[in-house]
Amino acid sequence: MARKSEQNDLGLIGSFTESGKLFMARKAPNVWQKLWKRITDVWGQFIGSIDALIGNRFVEFLDKVVPTPLRFLIPFLKDDLGIQPPSISSFKGIVVPEKNETKEVLKEIIVEERIGTIWQIKPQFLRYQCQESNPFRCEFPLETVADNPNNKYCKKCNFPATLPPEVKVRGRRGVYQVDSYIGIRGTGRLYNATNLSDGESFLFKEYVIPKKYFNDQETRESKQNFESSSEIKLLDGRVQDSRLVTPIEAIADSREERCYVILPHTENTMTLADYLATHGAMNSWQVKSFLNQVLQTLESLHSQKYRLRSGVVAAGLPHGNLTFYSIAIRENFQGFTVYLNDLALWEDRFYPPDSQTHTYSISRDLEDLGYIAFYLLHGGVIDLDNRSYINPSDVDHWVAKVNLGLKKFIQNLLGFGETRYASAEIARRALLRLPIEREALIEFAEQQEEAPADKKNKWAWLTKKVIAIFVGVLLLLGLLLLLYWWFTQPPKPANLNLPCCISQISDIPAGNFTYAANKNGTWTYTLLQKNLIAKGRTLEDKLQESQPKLQLSYQPIDDDQLVSDKLRSSKVDFAISSVITNSGGDFITQDIAYDGLTVFVAFSYAQRNNSLPTALQGRLTFEQLRQIYTGEIINWRQLGGPNLPVKLYMPLDKESIQIFEKRVLKTATAIAAFQNLAQDGNNSITKLSTFDSLRQLIQDFEDRNVGSISFGSISQVFGQCSVYPLTLADDRQSFVSPLVMQTGKAVTPDIDLCNEKGNYVQNYSAFINKSYPLSYPISVVYLRDNRRTPIAERFVSIMRTEEAQGLLKQTGLIPLKYPIKRLNAEK
Structure with missing residues (x-):
């Protein structure tokens, strides 16, 4: 290759680069190229902003929470905390100076030598009589192999030739x-x-x-x-x-x-030198993006521990070979991605033994990077007008339009700024704090320096980044609120399409069948209590009348366990229960209605201003109920009520007791305390039927000045205006009332339940959606056995008609859906 005249004049400039010539500062690309580059880099700015925000906050957080003895485990805090991991002082053939030597070593390197280093124009192997004075970069070794693939040495100077195609290693x-x-x-x-x-x-x-x-x-x-x-x-x-x-x-x-x-192959990459030859100088935003990526990679290299193939563990490893050819760049939609190649650890093993020893360090890496960033702003290292090197120490050699913050940052990297960065991690954090907007106009450094302090815009803090973060936080909060609302909504019932009438149910098995339920439970009351659906008539009578083929015999049983045993032994065909557990998967359960427990206190019209509903504001939490029914609260004053002793009642219905223990008491300790109070002879909790407790509560309050409380099925308590069903709240949940007015308004203690009869109803939606904390289903339970007669399935089909659901509603139970069409038609 012929040398350029400029190279002859400048001495070291006359040495050859990879492409045979030295890059010089030149004009930037045209406007359309700049516009396209800006469009493709938008995403990079966003990523950099987020990275800066998260990175700084994360480091500050770790600095606070990590104990001092363990901070050496966090590589990216080592410089801030003054903790250095063990490092090797040298590799064989490559000297790595200690930190206290680094500054002195770097001071001795003049700018011409540094330029020669980062452009890799140092001649090699001059003992060979190469006509290009550098056989390693000569074309004749390649031509030698092209002439004859078997030639291993250059035909001109006998230097090792290139490898021929298809050679195998x-x-x-x-x-x-x-x-x-x-x-x-x-x-x-x-x-x-x-x-x-x-x-x-x-x-x-x-x-x-x-x-x-x-x-x-x-x-x-x-x-x-x-x-x-x-x-x-x-x-x-x-x-x-x-x-x-x-x-x-x-x-x-x-x-x-x-x-x-x-x-590894890095597709579509080019060296940094080739990138400059194609695109020209970088602007301030591009240089910041370049520095950010290189510093991020250097941060990992400098701070992590590496194991070499020999087994040696190296920490604080410098790159040592940052040049315009060891750095590769790949353009993408975000702008570009920067790769670091050719670490000095292996790249410089092949300099002649008598050549000068190379000196590497972390500080040297940062300073080399500063020189590279400076020349990226120019697009080359030579000023053609003055035929001299562009020197970053000369204030006249800086690009006219450059972000002031970036200029000071590069000067700090080079070592003659206001500060010096001790590590790549510290340098990168300082870089990410520079507010360089991609689309914003780059102000002249002189204008920034001369801007008077009293003219600062008070809204200057309201940057695009702040607005983006604020909007992002609002969107995140909105999403969290939406998720909270979604997961706290009660489950919606299925859109049931029930058949009209009991008589429409066919395929009723012939024969007499028996079914069972708890003797004192809800179903016994619902089925056998007269006058609930018609004067002198029971639900059992009505079902027999509507479906004569249904021959069922009801068997009330005192113990729920006996009901399960009779099902397993096939002594009964099915059962109706709310508490039978399907242990072992033996049973099939199908719901036919809903019920629920209600906790009630006396509601005296004569003393309503001093009554418990008014004092309690008509509500209790499960925690308060636990304290009451385990003996912790013995006077209503402990809950802010009147000075009345607490008298406890409970129903005879074992199903209700089991549900109360499981839903309200919850813990084994509370259940044991409750059962101890309920033991016969203890007299702490009185067992009465629901109807007897209704009368007893009002008498205790009006005649004995005692504040009594009990619980029982809502189907039996509803409509009894001498007591007030309290609004309840499960732990950490909202209050739900068992009763509501026909208008949908909640029932409160200031409403006279006796005078308002017919104007309030059970809270159907709360029971059906199971948002009322003590709601439970009334279920038909039968054995999972295909050999048995399907009487249970037919009974379920009957009870799931509009007619039967209306009858169940008249008895006080909650239908599977509301409103009931047939019932509305009758009204």
């Missing part, structure tokens, strides 16, 4: 075949290669160890050191950051003066 993970030559990158040659075992494509990089520079012992040591340090993995076994490209495998050729690394 065996590694630990397979055999790799070289497909095509790509070019030079850093200190090695790049090829496309394929793993013949699975056909996967890789990048194949070749390093040479020329015999004119390395004797046999030095060659063996170089190969050994190369293999032992060219494969690095995180010590904790996590997958390596994909933006730090590290060798998949390192191979030292035992027969040739060459070494190889197998690298």
Whole structure:
């Protein structure tokens, strides 16, 4: 290649780069290219803002909560906390200075040497008589192989030639075949290669160890050191950051003066130098995005612990080779993604032994990055007008339009700013705090510096980022409220489509059948109590009249366990219950109605102003009920009521007691205390039928000045205006009343239940939706046995007609749906 005249004038500039010429500052792309680049980078700005917000807050949070002895476990806090992990001071052949030496070493490097380093224009292997003065970057080794693939050395100077196509190299993970030559990158040659075992494509990089520079012992040591340090993995076994490209495998050729690394393919990437040649200088936002990605990768590299192939554990590992060719960039919709290649750990193993020792450190990485960022703003390193290097220490060499904050940040990286960053993590946090808006106009640095403080806009804090975060928080709160409302809504009943009439149910099995229920339970009252549906008539009479083929014999049983036993032994065909558990899956359960427990106190019209409903505001919580029925509360004053002793009653109905224990008392301790108070002879809780307790409560209040309380089935209590059914709330749930007015308004203690009869009803929706905390189903229970006669199924079909549901509603039970069509027609 012919040298340019500019290179001859500038000495070091005359050395060759990868492409054969040095990039110079040039004009930026046209307006349409800029517009397109801005459009494709919008997402990158958003990601950067969120990353900055979360990252800073997260670090502050960890700083507060992590105990001091354990903070060494958090790599990205090590610089802030002053805790350094163990590190290796050097690798064989590559010197890594300690921190106290770093600043002095860097001061000795002039800008021309630094430019030569980041542009990789240092000549190599000058002992070969190469007409280009650098055989490693000469084209003749490639032409030699093109003429004859068997030639291993350059036909001009005898330098090791490039690898011919289809040459095969065996590694630990397979055999790799070289497909095509790509070019030079850093200190090695790049090829496309394929793993013949699975056909996967890789990048194949070749390093040479020329015999004119390395004797046999030095060659063996170089190969050994190369293999032992060219494969690095995180010590904790996590997958390596994909933006730090590290060798998949390192191979030292035992027969040739060459070494190889197998690298993953990064599709559609180009070197940073090629990117500048195509697109020109970057603007402030692009440079910030570039710095953010590189610092993020360096943060991981500098702070994590790595295990080398030799087993050596390395911490505080510098990159050591940040150049315009070791950094790759890939354009995407968000802007671009930056990759770091060619760590000095293996890249610089092949400099001649007599060459100057290279010095690497974390500080050197940050300073190199500062130089690269500075030249990205220019699009090159040479000022063509003045035919000289662009020097960041010269204030006149800075781009006219640059964000002031970014300018100060780069100066800090370079080491002559207001501060110096101790780590990549600290530098990145400082970078993310820079408010550089992509679409915003970039102000002149001079204008920012001269802006008077008294003219600051008081709304300056209201940035797009703040607004976006505020809107995001509002949307999140709205979503949480919506989810809370959704999950706290009671389940909606199925949209039942019931047949009209009992007489429409056919296929009634012939014969006499028996069914059972608890003697003192809800069904016994519902089925046998006269005058509930017609004067002198019971529900049993009405069912027999409506369906004469139904021959059922009802058998009341005192113990629920006996009901289960009779079902299992087939002594009864089915049962009606609310508490039989389907242990073992022996039973099938189908609901025919709903009922519920109500807790009630006396409602005296004569003393209503001093009555318990008024004092209690008509409500109790389950916690208060537990305290009352376990003996913790013995006077209503303890709940803010009148000075009346508490008298406890409970029904004879064992089903109601079991439901009360399970739903209200809940814990074994509370249930044991309740059962102890209810023992015969204790007289702490009096057992009475529901109707007897209704009379007893009003007498206790009016005649004995005692505040009594009891509970029982709503189907039996409804319509009895001498007592007041209290509104209840399960633990941490809202209050639900068992009664409501016909208008939907809740029943309160100021309503006279006796005078308002007919104007209030049971809270049907609360019972059907099961939002009333003591609601429960009335169910038909039968044995899971296909051999039995299906009388239970036919009985369920009968009870699920509009006619039967209306009859059940008249008895005081809650129908499966409301309103009932047939009942409405009768009204």
